[in-house]
Amino acid sequence: MRYKITELVVGTLLLLATLFAWQNLSGLPEDAKLFPEMVLTVMAVATVIMMIRSLTGASQRAQGAEIETWHFSINPKRMVGGLALFAGYLLIVETLGYYTASALFIIVAAAFAEYRSWRALLAATLAFCIFVYAVFGLLFNRPLPEEFFQSATVMSVPAGDVIHA
Amino acid sequence: MLDLFLPILHALPVVLEWPNILGMVVGVLTGMIVGSLPGLTATLAIAVLIPLTFSLQPLVALGLMAGIYNGAMYGGAIPAILLNIPGTPPSIVTTFDGYPMAQEGRAGYALKIACWSSAIGGAFSAVSLMLFAPPLVKVTLLFGPAEYFWVAIFGMSTIAILLGKDPVKGIIAGCIGLILGSVGSDVMTGHQRLTWDQKYLIDGINLLIILTGLYAIPPAIRMIEKGVVRGYQLSDFKSRPEDSLSRNFWSFVPTWLRSSAIGIWVGILPATGGSMAAFIAYNETKRVSKEPESFGKGNPLGIAAAECGNNADNAAAMIPALVLGVPGSGVSAVILAGLLVHGLQPGPQLFRDTPDIVFGFMWQMLLTSLLLFTLGGNVATRVFAQVMRLPQPVLAPMILCLTFVGIYALSSSMFNVWLMFGLGIFGYLLNRLHFPLAPIVLGLILGDMAEHNLRLTLLINQGDWWSLLHNPLSMLLAGLSLLIMSLPLIGMLRRKLAGTAETPAAH
Amino acid sequence: MKTPYALGRSLVAGLMAAGMLAAPALAEYPEQPIDVIVAFNPGGGTDVAARTIEPFIEKYLGADLVILNKPGAGGEVGFSLLAASEPDGYTLGFINLPAMFAYSYTRETAYSPESFAPVANLVYDPGIFAVRSDSQFETLGDLIEFGKANPGALPIGTSGSVGSSEHLAIQQVQAETESKFNHVPFGATAPLRTALLGGHIPVAAFNLSEATDYADEGDIRILGVMSAERAASAPDVPTFREQGVEVISGSSRGLAFPAGTPDEIVAVIAGAVAKAMEDPEYIAKAESAGAPLAYLDPAAYGEFLTNTSTALDKAWEIDPWVK
Structure with missing residues (x-):
């Protein structure tokens, strides 16, 4: 449960960062922004997939048994x-x-x-x-x-x- | 044939004079210390020491540089194995299997493998430098922007093995690296990308800032959290009877040969560098292995591949540097500057006018590699073992203080230091959520290279995308990249098909 | 970090005034070590040049120089620091023309040509056009004819980025001769030179000192030098001017104080630099490192600095390189 919440929070942060970066690139000439915008698109899609996987529990299962005892921080x-x-x-x-x-x-x-x-x-x-x-x-x-x-x-x-x- | 070897042999007696040997020993020791400190690299050490070498004889100065170069590349493995903190960028790959081995109590054995592999890779590389320097340079000339684009893609294709348990997170990490790499002034248009008007971002984010932020700060914070008072014990550095290098020697030989060849090949290509050599060597070793799943969990061959690959890059990177004046890596660029200071202009005439110095330097690259056997083994395990016995609550703040020195030394600016701090918190978050960090570094190193060369190719050929495949060499490189990328996918599919019958718990 | 970049200009003016009032007792100058700001990384071209001449200036000045590397933003960080430092004669810096002023057209810089008190020019490296020795272009004229007949078809690689001296030189050639080329910025000399030698780019524009060895070996042919007169290191290569193209361009490296530094102090350092540059040992070192020395005294260097800046203004007005 805590893992899921942390993942969703970090996913949201990453999406916000993507938007923020996209906005910074928007004023640039086409060939200067082509590559970073491609990367940002892939990253946004992957982040959304990660968040969906988090909601369905797939990302927790991917980490195996150690997730049972997971804490964000030991102390x-x-x-x-x-x-x-x-x-x-x-x-x-x-x-x-x-x-x-x-x-x-x-x-x-x-x-x-x-x-x-x-x-x-x-x-x-x-x-x-x-x-x-x-x-x-x-x-x-x-x-x-x-x-x-x-x-x-x-x-x-x-x-x-x-x-x- | 004799013409080729006579100048090489002629240079040997000079190299074996006492001041030169002393220079090499001091260089190797300095290099190991520098390499083992996160945030400090051979490039910085040599750059700063160049003015001190003005008054020295050229060969003593060059011996010092050769020693630092080879020493630092091994030194990076020490904290990588013991603390999971890579001391230099290429030793990221060493952490994959080095740290798990240390946790199993096999730190001594891991260090010994790293030491031997570094020495062997470096020695092969130096021999290739001696024998092949002039002929191999013709090969570099075949590589234009289109070919470099494919080399970068080939390097990136190794990302597939770094994705970790959850490939989606690996892809996100790779994208983060690519984005961090595109920060700064765009060479092709002169526009600022993602700099938000910060002067210190215009030249891009230095790799070392990202490396120390992501790799050194999170473990240090974890140490403070855990507060384990018991550090490494001396017994952790004693090899178990089954962990004898002399007994297992032959099992390493294929890995050493393969990784050396890869490291030399990567080294010869300008603008690639040791990190890529280590990544590719690791990837290949894992790919041909009969038990690929044991990699990343403390397989000694993983350390051997990484360390051998990155040290095999060293002398080979000097081939284009010496013959063409085109440095193959950051360190070789600084060594070039050092040569210039001593009045040695790189280029074809260097071999004709000052053969004793050029071949002497090549001997020094070889001898300093071999010095790693003695100095690396003893110094690493004796001195560093003592340091690692420090309890974690004391070691952690020391690591943090050292990260400050390394990053502050880059430009005496607090901006970079705070950037590192921010990346440290970011790295902690990613770490806790099992995002692999290696794809970030790979994306950072290769993204810029891929993008720049792609755009150069298109610009030269007026937007014709087919120009990326304009000759047999670029086609070959493109084919190889596709092959390497598709192999794990095919494997994954096959396992998926075979695994559908099993329950998910079996994974 | 705390540097008020935006305030730079007004700060400089203020410091100038302060410098006038608090003119130090010159009789003893220099009485403490002088900081030298190098706006690039240790090991870079400017850094090596600085560390090579440092002991010779110290020898004739009788004071210590302390080199401080302040890299960032292509040198802009270091140049800004120099412009904003105390004009008391204890902060000196290396400046690079025309690169340092080219930035100010695309972003706000905390300095202008008036922010500096020029001391001496050390190195002047003219630009060139070079081709591989088996190229179809024998002279600059051939190249320009091709550029007229096939506008924009011929790529010319440069060692700089957009707005570099080589890029501006290509623009000047185009404006002079009504030809058109395709500018390809490689960003550094090493990859450009390899691409030229390997035949991946037909023409390359970079600095003369980085080409002479290859020309001597017969690997490349230099079509023309962008200096007023033929260069001593390549006496057989005609200038652009000789071939009817009025383009003079190159990169230079010199020393400057922040504006407002008393003339007497400037003269003391300029004198020491002049002597250092006549030292046979230094000349030999610079020669082997391929640095073409060209001393200019404070007055001449100041004039050169102003001219460079006006030429850039004009070039920007005609054809801004960043749109």
């Missing part, structure tokens, strides 16, 4: 929380700097997933930061968001990217 609280923490991490990473934000995120996320060996956690976090620094900072010299305590005095370009390495 909905942790799924939403995990995604929210990751989103929060992405929001602060440019302000706090990569290493500070990552260390914070790893510790908070692990604690959130009920991991309680603090010493192992701190050691792993430290090792992770050193590894990333060695590979990205030293070897490849890739730009990463700068730490807040470093960049406090430096001007930044309008894009919000810190320019002075």
Whole structure:
């Protein structure tokens, strides 16, 4: 039952996305939109078939016995929380700097997933930061968001990217 | 005949000098690390390292690049097997059988197969590069837009095996890939397609953003949900007695030979690349297998085909790159840039003017493949086994932090990072509803190639659709694609007919 | 992400004013590393060119250059960032003509020719028409005759997309000679060149530096070069002008500051670039990489930039390439 509802919801979302994309393509010259419109048509038809199969129960049968024990999420609280923490991490990473934000995120996320060996956690976090620094900072010299305590005095370009390495 | 081999042998002693060997070893290790991190590829690593190689001797620099190239292609298999997260695009195919094997507690054996298959595929490829480079290039010239269109269709025809249990969902996934692939500025008309005026979408969505979004984020979120504290144990990396590669060696040989041939063929064609080689090699191995239903459930031959195919693409992709200046893949394009920096202009004159360097580079492609045997086996199982022992609640946020680095490094833009995040949620939904993800990637890689070449053919021939079949080669390729596509359908029909007598529960 | 693209132009004007007021003490310039925006991926043509000249400019400038790759939208993202950055002499960028201005006809760009303070041109690569050596076309004249007799029948492949310099050159040829060809955009040089060598496309338009080796080997024949005078790397190939077709076109790569950067600072960098481009070691490197060097000082480069932009305006007015 839950599988059916989820399928119908995702099917509806896919159909809406198809419409949305179709509308974006409508102003283009014929040969530029021919191929994407063909694909969108196939996709819309397939999605409708999927939804019909979902209503008749065919799509559940296709997955075999494991569908009996299907849950959308093993632990909905942790799924939403995990995604929210990751989103929060992405929001602060440019302000706090990569290493500070990552260390914070790893510790908070692990604690959130009920991991309680603090010493192992701190050691792993430290090792992770050193590894990333060695590979990205030293070897490849890739730009990463700068730490807040470093960049406090430096001007930044309008894009919000810190320019002075 | 001797004329052919003398320059090849002449280059060998130079390659075996100490600085060159060191360059290769460092390259292979770097490549394995880069390859194993989702979002980082050999292309990026080599591109960024090129300026550092300015001061090095050309052969040391080239050895480093050859090492990164071969190392990264194997490195991608490590997270693919252990975590179901492909480190590089081609290793998507490795996840099909690699991850199920790891779940059965055969991670060590799976890694060993991946390592051996990579090394063997790479070695075959390098030998083909040495022997066939100049003559094979004439073959590439036969391929025009019409033929490339059929090559893309041929690649897409392997989609049939990726459809999963519910083919309708597989088709939807393929369409999603094709649509994501058509985002961006349309080369033929200059119009924007599906960009909604977003500057970062005009060049199209980078494959890596889609790959990390769909493949790395959902498993990491699942890990946080499960919160299993017990990671991989060291015993998981010890092979069981029946899983001995030396004993089963001969059972892999046909797969290795077939996949190497496929990888070399795909590599020689410009603009195809390792992902396609792996997909086709996997498809063929499954097709000729006596027990095709065991693929996707932990069949060692599946890993062998995927890894051997994608590494056999490596050196072969350098054939058109070196002889014509036409790169066969993204990585070979960067290596070309590296050659230019050292003053080596690709083209026919390269072989005439600097044979020691060209053939030296070919030896390095061979030697770095062979280095995988020693470095790949030990480093992978020792170092990565330690990493994988981390409990999931700690490993998951680390994976997420690494995805950030990879995508941010592309263009230092948060737009791409948020795009990856959105695709991650989308991937989670698709995952939970048993949509197969591989068709998305296949559609993404080949859709653009098929569309562009179709439109080029039609434009050159003023809208004449028959021009797609204008010569024997295009007809042959079209016939092959149709054949490959219809084979599973015929099989399905036959099974349907035979299965009507059985009850649905028997499926 | 937060870049206010729409605000770009007014922002540039504002920054210009701010730059005038807060002119830094020039005596010590440069006193910190200078960022160099490369609007393309690591490993791309512009990136390799930038990394090749970087150490030589550093040598004559006595300061560090830090290359930042800011790819996106065919370079537009990086060009916009450059146009909107502080005109304090610490953000420099590579710009590509005419490609960067061709975009602004089909979509709104956050920069215009006035957004930049040109520093120096480094590379100028003229366009060419090439055929395979067994082709029926011996000269540019043969090609144009064919284009007049059979309007639109002959496909010409270009290495760019719609609106690229090669595409515009074909349009110019058509307008000059009243011939008509069929433009086929391949989008990149490598597939175009293979298609030409393999006989899948009869004529190809791309850059000279990417053709000379094949012409030397005798695989292809260059019908004409779109430069004012014959190119040093192909002295036997006549120009379009010599053959009676007044078309001058090519792609160039140069350095620019955001508009409003003090002239003294521009002069310091231009001086260092000029010296770097006379360095024999650099000349040798550029030559082996096939980059045709063509130094222009700030004044000449500025003029070139304006001319390129007016020529594009005119071309767009006559025949817009995107309808």
